[in-house]
Amino acid sequence: MTIYEFARRIILEAGQNIKDKLKLELTIETKSNPNDLVTNMDKETEQFLADKINQTYPDHRIIGEEGHGSDIDTLEGVIWIIDPIDGTLNFVHQQQNFAISIGIFKDGEKYAGFVYDVMNNNLYHAIAGKGAYLNDRQLATLQSTELKRSIISMNPNWLTKDWTKDVYSPIVKDARSARSYGSAALDFVFVATGIIDSYITLRLHPWDFAGGMIIAEETGAIVSNQLGEKLHPLKSNSILVANPELHHEILNVYLMNYKDELENLHQGMFSSR
Ligand code: 2AM
Ligand code: CA
Ligand code: CA
Ligand code: CA
CATH class of the missing domain: 3.40.190.80 (D-Maltodextrin-Binding Protein; domain 2)
Structure with a gap:
């Protein structure tokens, strides 16, 4: 399995975990200000992804919003940059319109990107140089607009x-x-x-x-x-x-x-x- 295939598998699993737990009560804390929220699902999702990556690729490094890799300041090797829930306010208020985001870099070069719109089952994904996809459909090159x-x-x-x-x-x-x-x-x-x-x-x-x-x-x-x-x-x-x-x-x-x-x-x- 390639790193890309592995990432695709675990981001879908992480999304399924969120859906499975959606009916459970959330623990909500504030961060930098009263509108800057973090929930147990943000933290659990980041930990789930980090555990999976560490088990399979112990030499890869991980940066996540909820605490992983805050000391990382160099680009060598494989780096996973993870937002376990992007759109936490939407997650808390709407239970939709949030995404899991993963960007993977190899020695500072783009390797692959994933954005999973969990509640719509839409996985946006790309390997650098090989085009971008929404689920199985390749996305067209953008048209110019004024x-x-x-x-x-x-x-x-x-x-x-x-x-x-x-x-x-x-x-x-x-x-x-x-x-x-x-x-x-x-x-x-x-x-x-x-x-x-x-x-x-x-x-x-x-x-x-x-x-x-x-x-x-x-x-x-x-x-x-x-x-x-x-x-x-x-x-x-x-x-x-x-x-x-x-x-x-x-x-x-x-x-x-x-x-x-x-x-x-x-x-x-x-x-x-
Ligand atoms: P988050 O939900 O992962 O925190 C909302 O306006 C967008 O901006 C979301 O992608 C949100 O990410 C991000 N965001 C929210 N608060 C932020 C902050 N204090 N600094 C930077 N980005 C923020
Ligand atoms: Ca946040
Ligand atoms: Ca974010
Ligand atoms: Ca986040």
Whole structure:
């Protein structure tokens, strides 16, 4: 079995575990603020995946949102970057619209990405260089779109803060429409399938973007930070993902008007993971 086949098997098992336990009562704790939640399912799912990986590949390394690999700062060998539940608020409030995300890197190179929309039984997956799939269907290369004919995804919170509303409201204003799904991993794969044309957000961690980035890039999406720079698999960053023409338009016609402000923001926000 390849690492890809193994990953596909355990992410489906992890999703089944979540479905099996959905009726049980959750233990919910807060993290950085009262709206930043973590449940026992987040922790149990990360531990389930880590145990499986450790049993089969003891030399692989694991980074997860809920605590695995917080000391990892180099890229050699095989690294699994895991978000056990992306969209925890959706999980708690809706019991849907969340995903398990896994990105696998070999010596710093993309190897495979998985985003599993558990409640819809939709597994988005890709091996780098071999195309992206939704279940058994290969995803088409993205068509170019202009902003005025595009649907973008953005958390409306960015439009409520004095220091970000000037940057982002012109983009929302000029787009055909905007959406907010509450799961970064799903936003990436929605760009990959063409459900949305761009996803724009100011702060993601490696586990939020690792799997989705690998899938989206296989459909021709451009994934960068909001200064147009490549993402590092171990570093938090801002995100701009879109088809190539739209990525160029949003970056150059909109974000670069706020280049100095965005540069200052990045210097302040991303000194650590
Ligand atoms: P999570 O559900 O795994 O925490 C929701 O707006 C999206 O942003 C989700 O993908 C969520 O991931 C992520 N997110 C939520 N809170 C965050 C925070 N404090 N910092 C960075 N990403 C966050
Ligand atoms: Ca979280
Ligand atoms: Ca996440
Ligand atoms: Ca999470």
